[in-house]
Amino acid sequence: MSSKNKSFLGDLASSVEPSAEGQERGPRLGVGVLGGRNNRLAELASGAVVNNPQELVDPARCRIWERHNRDYGALSRERCDDLIESILAQGKQEVPAIVRRIHEPDYDFEIICGARRHWSVSWLRANNHPEVRYLVEVRDLTDEQAFRISDLENRAREDLSDLERARDYLKALDLYYGGSQKEMARRLNQSEAWVSRYLDLARLPEAVVAAFPDPFELKISHIGSLKPVLKSDDDRSRVLAEARRLFEARAAGNEGLPANAPETIRALLAVVGSAAPRKKEPKPAKAPKRTGSDSVVVHSPGGTALLRVDGKDRRGVTLTLFHKGGGSRAEAEAALRDLLDYHWPQ
Template sequence: MSSKNRNFMSDLASSVEQATEPVDRSTRRGGGVLGGRSNRLAEIASGAAVDNPQEFVDPARCRIWERHNRDYTALNYDRCRDLIDSILAQGKQEVPAIVRRVSDDRHYDYEVICGARRHWSVLWLRRNNHPEIRYLIEVRTLTDEQAFRISDLENRAREDLTDLERARDYLKALGLYYNGRQKDMAKRINQSEAWLSRYLDLARLPPELVEAFPDPYELKISHIGALKPILKADDMRAAVLVEARRISEQRDGGVVGGPTNAPEMIRRLVIAAERVARSGTPAKAQTAPKRSGIGSGTICDDAGAPLLRVDGKDRRALTLTLFHKGGGDRAAAEAALRDLLDRYWPKPS
């Protein structure tokens, strides 16, 4: 188990673990088995302890919560291979999934709040010569908003959930549980508004643009710095969407040579947007820089990762937007800045 997951499980289980220090039995109410049970029930009733039963069940009796933050249909053997290997090595699933009971469907007993990937893996094993493997669950009583926060907390500790899946989950939760109030949601999940905004921006990208990427799940919040500016102006947005559709149609038609990853795709979209910018007024065309074959306005490195964007403020000034999380490195950004200084602010002779 990774250190992230160990830390998460430690936090999650801290409220239900019993004290490990020796207990002074003379202070316990009652005696024997019945007395101990009475004391435990009293602790649970008072809130001093939490009783969340765990058990191994048939995964076929568990359905995935319709608001689960993972795209269950996108799971496959490659995405679950490490977990499958771990379960096989241990002979069982070690970290329980968090579920709640259901009573509205005779085909299911539980609803999976956290643990869709574990559910898929156990099902796969049972269908592939390991019927003895069962699904370990921990039963909770949760509202939908509580279920969302627990699911988010668990998956923040995992690296296999993509930014796009998390972003879409946040956008749904914003309307479902927080009445569109981003500040309230950020407070409830204990994150900054700026951090949350980047995920929401990713989830709000046009669907046709997202689907045009070779693998939409490669999209990250670090790419928002390059994509958001080229979607603001109507003419640039239209050009970007036209280019996205063209790339998608060429791929569907078997045309080779198109973008094969997210940075290459973003580079093509930036070029399409800047082509529109260059066709604007002469003043704008004069203030826009060029580098490495990339169109004016946004400067990218040789791999297509955006470094910075230059906008003409007036005849005496430029406005720079630095994409410090756009995928490029510092050396390339420094080189781009030096080029700009040499072009717009030449050294005295």
């Protein structure tokens, strides 16, 4: 290798590997250093090493990505209490937010993941803790990559509601996947049925959502009850009328109204159940399924197979648990909870 090429490679590698101070440069040592830099570049190129810088910044210089999946305006001291207490106990924010660098007069970063951390740090700085700074990890991401990273980070978090995630999925369907539910499910490494339930939740009429005392209590497990009664025009009109009545009564401060999501659902279903029964049209006969054709493998966010739904009949669901497949117990428990919500709604 010519001395000119060596110099170029050394300059390129120095941007990813800090040079050791006081290091001697002997004729034999130079080959080792160059080999180390070559290895470092190869690791970065292969993805074995991730070089994402972290910084402590002023949260006022960060703005929320307009397609962020959390309702920032709905955050409050109560919803962020656990995180605020954790930052106070540790003296700092432990987990960095994921941001993109931007160049605007008022902002330096765009927040992809970490809106709740941003709200908490901002609140602390405004309430006698100006020393607390916002820890961020800077990445170079496309919008579609930003959506998937945000979804993966928040999927296992209980503080992000199903409704917020569902609305985010509905927006992403057209923005990144051309309206293809199949392509979206493939990119998220989830089943189409799983994605479909979230999309159904996001498509609930606004009047129905507003009927709930706390819309963020709505879950994908509730879709199995609500979706069927919104199909026919007659049932839909009854449900919408009752939803508007509940909303107006709650706004007027009336008492004796449903206090939570299950009670609200029962009230909405009651207006359909009280209507005169209609004769159901016979369903067309379905072709029998081949054995194993309805098996679905559920994966972890990292792509590890957790369990397989082998089939279902009148008595129940049969599944195989891949307890030695490399996934964690927490991931398996989350997958089982999703299955219970789907097949055995509360």
